[in-house]
Structure formats: C-alpha cells, structure tokens
Amino acid sequence: MRVVVEKLTKRFGGVVALDDVSMEVPSSSKVGIIGPNGSGKTTLFNVITGYYTPEKGRVLIENGNELTDITGWNPNEIAKLGVVRTFQIPRLIPSLTVLENLLIFYNYNKCASIEYTLRKKWLECEKKAVSKATSILRDFGLLEISHKKPSELSAGHIKLVETLRGLMADARVFLLDEPFAGIESWMARRLIEAIKTINSEKKATFIVIEHRISELLEGVDYIYVLHNGKLLAEGKPSEVINDERVVKAYLGG
C-alpha cells in the first residue's frame, strides 16, 4: 500500500514538531526514518495513524486502486484500512497472553458484537482467529511462549509480538517505532528476518524509525532524515549516511 504524506505541519504551542514534511512511500517498500531525538519522527507516526490532526497538509493512503485522504480520520478507522503501528515503549496488553494479544487484533467483525456474543454465535470466527494466530506464532518460532503474559517475556520477544499483531490484522502498512531499541543483536536479526518475510510474502509496506543505523541499513531500501521537524535529506541508505548534513545533524558541531 502506497503512503503519501503531503506538506505536513504539526505544532505544539510554539514548538513546530513537523514543518512542511512530504514523503512518498511506494507500495511494498521498506523505508527508514532517522533523525536525532526530538526531530519529529514519532509525531509523524502519530499524525499518520490519526492520533494527532495536523495543522496543515494531508496524509493519503492507497485504498483499492485510488489514494484516500485519511487526514482527520480516527485511529480505529485508519487501522481498519490496514495500517498498524508499534510503540517506542512496547505496548502489549499486560493481562492477556501472547496468543490473546494477537487475537484482539483479529477482525472479528460481527462476531464481536453484543448481539452475537449473547447468542454465542462467535465460535466459527474464534476458530479461524485461533488457527491464524497459532500459525503466525509457529511461523515465527514463538509457539512455546504463546501462553505467557507480557511480563514474562524478553524485550525482544515483546517487540516481535508487537510487530506480528500487524499480521493478525492483515495490515499492509507497518509503522515500527524503534523496533531494535534495547534488544540483543541476535533478536534484532530475527526481527529483520521477520520484516523481510512479511514484506516479501504479504507485499506489506514498512516505515521504520530507528537509531541503530547498522540494523536499519540492512533492512530498508530508502531513508528519510528528519531534523528539527524538517526533512533534512532523503535517498538510498549508502548515500544518506555519507551526506555531510546528516553527519553534522547527528554529531553536532
């Protein structure tokens, strides 16, 4: 699914968190977003997913064969179009098991209505949901932790489960907010493999915010650099990291 961001501006009082940012993310591509802390990366995700409404600009998403303007939509409506995000500080539902955390991302439709629930007419949906969740967990080698609560998991597993929720929702755009932060490198490798698999098999688009440049470079085919809310540079990973302005923004001086 193609994602187009047009001249987005988002202010918080006097702070301009996003300043005229435009991006064009082609369908089934993997795009990285880098930039120092406070450069507006997470704000960009919050605007794309409908958590914030921008002062100016538009967000468009490919829906069927045409681009749909989703600016000002509610987060749940945008999620229904197939956009799923993860969080900088991972958010799994603490009282639910790993399996259940995937299940609540399944599209139950009417099976989750009060009417169907009181008449116990959800059994078929639940069977499909459980078998889908189980096969996802099996594919990514997580079957043995499926009955564990998030508090019993390692940071890496939590990040992986958070990403897999998107598969459960049949998402076609994954917005990952620092997926590699705070996890061991072997787990980061597993996550990169998962991203590559989902990208190639499901033709899903990935937009990834990351500070760990080495991991990011392996995973993505295009990079945008944000600095103080503005788009500083963009291009192929190899070009971007050698860009003088980018080095300066990161190292200062």
Add this chain to the structure above:
Amino acid sequence: MIDIMSFLITLGTYIGIYLILSLTLTLETSSGITNFGKTAFYGLGAYVGAVIGTYLPLAMYGGGFSPFDVNGIQMLLDAGRSNPIMDIGVFALSVIVGFGVVAALGLALTYPIHRVGSALVGFTLLSLGEVLRLIYLNTSALGESKGFMGIPSPFAWVKDPKLAGLLYLLVVLAFVGITLLTVSRILNSPLGRILRGIRDDELVALYAGWPTVLMKARILALSSGLTGVAGVLWAYYFTSINPNMFTPSLTFNIWAMIIIGGLGSIAGGIVGTVLLASVDYAMRFVVPYIGVTFITPDYLRWIVVGLLMIIVLIKKPEGLIPEKPVVVTLGEYGGGDSK
C-alpha cells in the same frame, strides 16, 4: 426465636439484588468503565419503579389522590391486596421501563464521559449520583425527603406473607440468572477479551481498529439497564423508598464486594457479594446485642468491611478468586480451549 425461613428469604432477596449490582459492576470494570455512580443508575431505576407503581394505580382507580397523602397510600394498599393482574402488570411495566430509561441514561452519559477522559469518569458518575439524589430530595412530585410509600408488591395479593416473600425471591433470582448469563457470556468471549484490552490499554485497542468509545457506550447502556432493574426490584421489595437509600456509600459497598472477591472475576464478585451482604445483614442483628451505644450499626459495618478488605488485600492482593484468562472453549479444535 427468629423464623429461619423468613430470615433466609429476606437475606436471599437482599443478596440477590446486590448480586445484580456487583455482576454489572464486574462487567463495567472489565470493560474499562470506572463506575463510581452505581447509586445513580440503581436509584433512578428504583424511582422509575416507584413512580409507575404509585401514580399508575392511583390514576386507574381515580379519585385524584396523591401518593403522598394517607388516603392515597391506603388506596394503594387496598388496590394491591385485591388486584393480582394490576400488581403483576404494574411490576412488569416498571421492569421494562426501568431497564429502558436507565439504559438510555448510560448511553447518553457516554458523551460527557468521553469528553472528560477516562481518568475522570469515576468522579463524573459519582457526582451524577449525588445530583440525582438532590433532585429527588427537592421534587415534591417525588415525595422529597419522605420518598414513596405503599409501592404495591407484585405479590401483595398473596395472603401468606411468607409465600409472597418466597415468590418475590424467585423473581429476584430469575433476574440474577439473566444478569449472570449476560455478564458471563460477554466476559468469556472474543468481545470480553477485546473489552479487557480496552480496559488495560485503550490506545492499543483503538489502534487494533476497535471503536472503543462506542463499545464502552453499549456495554454501559446494557449494564446500566440491568442496574436499573435491580433498582426496580428494590423498590417493589421494600415497598417504600427515599433519597437517603441512594447515597454514594452504597456504590462503595459494591466496589468493596468485587475488590474483596477479585476484580474482573465473576466467581470472585459473587463470593465477595454474598460475604459482605451477609456481614451487612448480620450486623443489624448483632449490633443491638453488643450494647455499645456510641457505635451505630452503620459505623461498625464500615469498620468490619474495612478490616476485611485490609486482611484480604494483604493475604490475597488480587482478591479471593483472581481474574483468569479468557477461556474460550473451541470444542474439538486444538484439543480443547484457547487458554
């Protein structure tokens, strides 16, 4: 000598009405609705029941009596004893209208609740209860501080008071059954799991595509409707109601029941309710025998409830029966359930 049978019937009715309140509160807390306004919904249900139960028979019998003067109350008592069809009809109508009106209030409240944000839901509902109580207290058509008297029990025509009590207990238990079925079907289902998600992290549920505000609105409407029915049952059981029955302490009594039993657990809520409602009821008999005149039954009750709560929360922080994962039986699939 206390008549054991009558005692059990009274206790059973009392516990039954409280069970409806605590079960619906369990449904609400499991859906992320912090309802500190149980009294508001319960009281409104009772007043709807009382208005229908008094004004309607008086209008039918004519004579232009008010439900607040002696002649009116006498007329209600006489009418109740002699007309079974009216007794039951008025009661049934009260249950239906009580459910509808209170459910509509729950649904309508979703808007202000959504506006103030989840942290302040409790306070909004708490103050609503007080606002309604003050309205009852200052409205002459609702009897002001005296409230309503002479609400005809649906079994007022039954000669034997014990049998009438037993029949009413059965009606209460039927509604407890309906409530239990409703609450357990919702909580032990995919919907129940999603509601738990909304309770723990509404933003994640929203990003999963669920219209969280709308879903909470529907749940609040349904559980408020059932709470309203509990109010109607109380009004027709006690046959007289007044505004001071519906103070915020009632709300916190129900909260104490489900906290001691185990938040989010249906079985826990039931155990907590039976325990506290029994303690509550026993206090009425015990306190006069202790002979301490400076402690009223009310205060002693709160001391005992407070102590129980501290002991339970030290020994079992999650309550007597903690919340369990949503177990969904899938029959032959996967060798059992999705636990």
